[in-house]
Amino acid sequence: MDPNRRQFLRGAASAIATTAAAVATPVSEAVAFGPREPKTLPPKAVGMLYDSTLCVGCKACMAACKQANGMPAEQPEYLAQWNEGTWDAAQDISGKTLNVIRVYQDGTMAQKDREQDGYAFVKRHCLHCVDPSCISVCPVSAMQKHPLTGIVTHNPDACIGCRYCVYGCPFNVPQYQFDEPFGRISKCQFCNHLQAQGKLPACCDVCPTGASLFGLVEDLQAEAEQRLAAKPGETYTFPRGKLGGDRPSHEAPIGHYQPHLYGEKEAGGTQVRYLTGVPHEKLGLPKLPDHSYAAVSEGMQHTLYKGMVAPLALLGGLVFLARRSSKTYGGEDPTRTDEEDASS
Amino acid sequence: MSETMHRPLGGPILTKPFAILGLFVLIGGYFILRRFLFGMADVSHMSNGYPIGTWVVLDVVIGTAFGCGGFALALLVYICNRHVYHPLMRPALLGGVFGYTLAGLAVMIDLGRYWHAFNLLMPWYAQINSVIFEVALCVMAYITVLWIEFWPAFLERMPPAFKQHFGLHKFQAFLRRYMYVFIGLGVLLPTMHQSSLGSVLLIMGSKLSPLWYTPWLPLLFLSSALAMGYGVVMLESTLVQRSFKLPSEAALLAKLSRVAAGLLALFLVVRIGDLLARGQLGLAFAGDRYSFLFLIETALFAAPIVILVSRRRCANARLRFLATISLLAAGSLYRLDGYLLAIDPGNGWVYFPSAPELMITVGVVCLEIMLYLIFIKTLPVLHGAHKVQQ
Numbered sequence: 001m002d003p004n005r006r007q008f009l010r011g012a013a014s015a016i017a018t019t020a021a022a023v024a025t026p027v028s029e030a031v032a033f034g035p036r037e038p039k040t041l042p043p044k045a046v047g048m049l050y051d052s053t054l055c056v057g058c059k060a061c062m063a064a065c066k067q068a069n070g071m072p073a074e075q076p077e078y079l080a081q082w083n084e085g086t087w088d089a090a091q092d093i094s095g096k097t098l099n100v101i102r103v104y105q106d107g108t109m110a111q112k113d114r115e116q117d118g119y120a121f122v123k124r125h126c127l128h129c130v131d132p133s134c135i136s137v138c139p140v141s142a143m144q145k146h147p148l149t150g151i152v153t154h155n156p157d158a159c160i161g162c163r164y165c166v167y168g169c170p171f172n173v174p175q176y177q178f179d180e181p182f183g184r185i186s187k188c189q190f191c192n193h194l195q196a197q198g199k200l201p202a203c204c205d206v207c208p209t210g211a212s213l214f215g216l217v218e219d220l221q222a223e224a225e226q227r228l229a230a231k232p233g234e235t236y237t238f239p240r241g242k243l244g245g246d247r248p249s250h251e252a253p254i255g256h257y258q259p260h261l262y263g264e265k266e267a268g269g270t271q272v273r274y275l276t277g278v279p280h281e282k283l284g285l286p287k288l289p290d291h292s293y294a295a296v297s298e299g300m301q302h303t304l305y306k307g308m309v310a311p312l313a314l315l316g317g318l319v320f321l322a323r324r325s326s327k328t329y330g331g332e333d334p335t336r337t338d339e340e341d342a343s344s
Numbered sequence: 345m346s347e348t349m350h351r352p353l354g355g356p357i358l359t360k361p362f363a364i365l366g367l368f369v370l371i372g373g374y375f376i377l378r379r380f381l382f383g384m385a386d387v388s389h390m391s392n393g394y395p396i397g398t399w400v401v402l403d404v405v406i407g408t409a410f411g412c413g414g415f416a417l418a419l420l421v422y423i424c425n426r427h428v429y430h431p432l433m434r435p436a437l438l439g440g441v442f443g444y445t446l447a448g449l450a451v452m453i454d455l456g457r458y459w460h461a462f463n464l465l466m467p468w469y470a471q472i473n474s475v476i477f478e479v480a481l482c483v484m485a486y487i488t489v490l491w492i493e494f495w496p497a498f499l500e501r502m503p504p505a506f507k508q509h510f511g512l513h514k515f516q517a518f519l520r521r522y523m524y525v526f527i528g529l530g531v532l533l534p535t536m537h538q539s540s541l542g543s544v545l546l547i548m549g550s551k552l553s554p555l556w557y558t559p560w561l562p563l564l565f566l567s568s569a570l571a572m573g574y575g576v577v578m579l580e581s582t583l584v585q586r587s588f589k590l591p592s593e594a595a596l597l598a599k600l601s602r603v604a605a606g607l608l609a610l611f612l613v614v615r616i617g618d619l620l621a622r623g624q625l626g627l628a629f630a631g632d633r634y635s636f637l638f639l640i641e642t643a644l645f646a647a648p649i650v651i652l653v654s655r656r657r658c659a660n661a662r663l664r665f666l667a668t669i670s671l672l673a674a675g676s677l678y679r680l681d682g683y684l685l686a687i688d689p690g691n692g693w694v695y696f697p698s699a700p701e702l703m704i705t706v707g708v709v710c711l712e713i714m715l716y717l718i719f720i721k722t723l724p725v726l727h728g729a730h731k732v733q734q
Contacts, residue, residue, distance in 0.1 A: 092691070094392065133547050139477035140460070140469040158469050161456020163395035164476050168547035172689055175392045176456050178385040183456050284691055286550060293549035298473045300543050300559065305478070311536060319528030322422045326524050 035291060035299040038268050039131040042150035046190070047128065047217040047271035048204060049224055052283065053113045053255025054211035054238060055121040057101055061203035061212055062090065065099040065125075068191055068202035072096050092124065095177030098188045099125040099203055104282050113255055113277025120276065122283035123203075123212065125188035126173045127263060127270035128152050129292065134165035134174055134187075136294035142185075143174075150217075150271050151190045159185055170267050170288055200242055207240065210250070215243030217271050224261045224275055232256040268292030350434050350497070350724035353588060357718055365710040372707015375700040376453055384456070387700035393693025394684070401683045402705045403450030405541055406676045408483070409572045411443020413580065414490065415534040416573025420603065422527045429596060431727035434497065435584065436577045438725050441490045442712045448487055450708050475543045482537035489530045495519060497723045538569040545682055553634040553686040554624045560614055561682075567611045572675040574604035578668045582661070584726065593727075598658050604671060605652040608645055616642075637681050644674035 066073065066088060073088040074096050090097035102124055107117035114120075128145075132152050135143040142159040145152050154174070165174040165185065177183030191201035199205065204214035213220065223243055230236055236254040241247040255277050262280045263273035266288040274285060281287055304310060375387045384390060390397040413436035420426045421433055452458050463469045464480050471477050499507065499516045507513045519526075542565030545552055558564075578597050585592055619625040628638050648667035657663045684695065697705075720726055 135471075136473055137476055137547055138471055139474045139480055140463045140466075141471040142469075156457070158460070158463055159457050160460045160463055161458065162454075162476060163456060164544075164547075166392055166395035170549060170551070172393065172691065172693075176395060177383075178388070178390060178392075179383050181381060181383045183383060185456075286690055288550060293547050294473075296549070296559070297475060297543065297546040300546055300562065301473065301475060301478070301540075304539075304543075304562070311532060314535070315528055315532045318423055318531045319525055321425075322524035322527040322531075325422045325425045325427075326527075328425060 034303075035295040036302055038291060038295055041130055041217060041269065041271075042146070042148055044148045045130075045150040045217040045271055046195070047150075047215065047220055047273065048190075048201070049213045049215070049220040049243070050123050050272065050274050051211050051213070051227070051238075051255070052120055052122055052274065052276040052278075053257065054209045054252070055101065055123065056209060056211075057103060057121045058208065059101050060206045060208065061123065062088065062097075062099055062101060064202040064206040065188075066097070068194060069098055071098060071186075093173065093175055093186075095175045095179070095183060095186045097175075098186060099123065102284065104278060115278045115282065118278065120278045120283065121211075122274075122276070122285070124284065125203075125272075126152060126190070127171055127272040128190060129267055129270050131268035131292035131294050133168040133170060133267075133292065133294045133297075136292075136298055137164040137168045139164075146192075149192075149195075151192050151195075152187075153189045153192060154185055154187055156184045161185070168293070170286060170293065200245075204241055209252075210238045210240040213239060213243055214241065214245075217273075219243050220273060221261075221264065224264075224273060227254060227275060228257055228259065228261065230254045265290040268295065350500075350727055352501070352724055353721045353726055355588075355721055357721060362714060362717060365714045368703075368710040369707050369714065372704045372710070375704050376707070378700070379453060379704070387698065387704065389695060389698040389701060391693060391695065393689040393691065394687070394695035396683060397454075397695065398697045398701055398705045399450050399454040401680055403708050404447045404454075405679045405683055407443055407447045407450065407709075408541075409538070409569045409675055409679065410576050410672070411440045411447065412534060412538065412569045412573030413437075413443075413576040414440030414493070414573075415531060415538075416570045417577055418527055419531050419570070420600075422524070423531060429600065431593065432577050432581060432596060432600075434494075434725050434727070435580060435720065436573075437490065437494055438497075438716060438719055439576055439580055441487075441494050442715050444483065444487045444490055446708050446712045448483065450705075453704060475540050475546070479537045479540045479544065482533050482540070486530070486533040486537065489526050489533060492519070492526050493523070493530055496523075497719075497725060500724050501722070534569070535566065539563065539566040541565050541569075541679075542682075548687065551687055551689055552682070553627070553688075554622070555619070555627050555634055555638045556682045556686045558618050558622065560618045564611060564615055564678075567607050567614070568675045568678055571604045571607040571611065572672055574600055574607070575668050575671040575675070578604070578664070579672065582665055582668070584720070588726075590726065592661075594659075594661055598664065601648075601652050601658060601664050601667060605649050605667075608649050608671065608674075612642070612645055612649070634686055637677070637685055641674060641677050641681065644670050644677060648674075 073085055074090040074094065075087065076089060090100050092102065093100050102122050104120045104122065106115065106119070109117065109119040111118045112120065128151060130150070132143065132145060134152065135145055139162065140158045140160055142155045143152060143165055144155065161176065161183065163176050166176055174185050174187045176185055194201060200214050204212045220243055227236065232255065233253050235251050237249050237251050239245070239247070239249045257275050257277060258279055260280065261273055261275060262285050263270035268291050274280060276283055379387045388397055417429060417433055417436045421429050452461065455461055464477070496516070496519060499512060502512065507516065539562035542561035545557065545561055548557065578600060581593055581597060584590065616625070619628070628635050647670040651663050651667040652658045
């Protein structure tokens, strides 16, 4: 080994040892790193089953949503002069739109709910995760999950506008109003103000085909499984509004579903679940693991900062070493200068 | 004469470069005003697909890594008892003071509901699972600690009678006696939040390329922040020494550069080892944008190690400077990639900063340099400095 390299290795080794004091704790703990326990569905979790094959794209839910939540109309700039304010054409959810129907198109678009040469509708709004990333990242508890219903709400009085909920949401749901000087975060809160009056969320209330169906998550899960088990094409009775409610149902042939209930397991589970005719990735519903990233992130934090033991121990060590160092340096504060000596 | 001889540099404050920097600060100020009057969309290209833009990534994530000089050097000087580096300590601390304070300013520009910022300090709003919460509190505490650590420089400059009159000599005695506590905090707090700036990305999951997304993010961010801290000390020392014709600190810098190289080696071992262990190293050669960025990053991280591995090359000031630049570029690109370039929110979102948005970032950096210049000229910061006659 040439002396240069040996010296370098020695230098490198001492450098690594130098940082050991600060780094040792994270390293040893990261080895034991694991996600925290997954969260479970709240006892009276309410949710929505969105059946893409039932959706006719009428967008009544979008209009009802705007009305129920007092949100302004959105118009593309080049058409804004035309019958100003009387119509709405939101392209996606935004600071002004909590709910949107989007369309998937392929080739000739000859048939609904077909991947090739077909088209399909999808509804986009908050999925009300069982273990939400937005709640995990929010530094000021502005995002809250109701302990019984599991509805994820946002408190603008707490919010500081850091937008980490926007950044971290796997579905890109929370939206900040960038065009406002005093913007706020917008997101679907499942019309909790209407639910408090015993009413349905506006979108489920007005849906003519029951494509947006309100209910308890457990009931909706059973309903979805029943639809998945039924033979495509055979007649099925579809409820409207609320599962188990008093609205008249309607009969229709059952769709050719993808054999997957989206939201049952995605990101640790969501309270809004999707049945679709085309693969969910085509509809902008991302492929996600069965665990929530919030569990990964909090697992790391809880390991490193458990009871603040590691940081406090590290601080103790650092203060001890700094004190010893000041002493060996001549028993005086090392930041002291000669000028000071002269003046004092 | 003691070894620790800090003196004000002196010389005129209002020089031509200073005026040019001031111009950029004014331009930045104009756009900051527009941001507060008309909203962020007026000056920025941030969107709900990319809600975090250059203000956070350049000014805060990369900016505070550049402010790690004080942290990195304190670890070496006070914790590892390497007092030979002491002459570099106070300028490094000053770099940290401004790096962090102005990162705080950038956060206030970036916060969408800045008038609620104090909610971060209200216990009833605290959300202790939030990584951002920890980073926010930790950075606020560290800014305070940095100013306390820097206070002796102000106190030394004050006339004794003035200090006597306001009882500041007691404060000075207090600082002198208990400085080791603040030094300890000044190492702990950046250890916490620089690693947590990596943990922030753990929430990104599938939005972040697997080449960056790993449970080792905290260690990778911490080790690269420390290396960048040493890099900044070397850069600043070289630039100041050249601009103001001060005695060279080459021998010290050569030693320091090898410490930085050791950290870079640690970084690369952890990063590549982790990619191997997760079986994702193949992505580095996939030929797409992410693999391209990863390879540039890795080359920038490896180049300083290759340069500094030989003692002969290490003694060469020019090569050492090249290694320093490469090191700082590597750490910066790693952060830029992790927070922005390797993020894909899907649904066709793209982000490229607007000119006004960048001008705000540039303005903040220029303000930082201006304040640094004022401070080293008027306060005892630099080691062995002498008045330059102009």
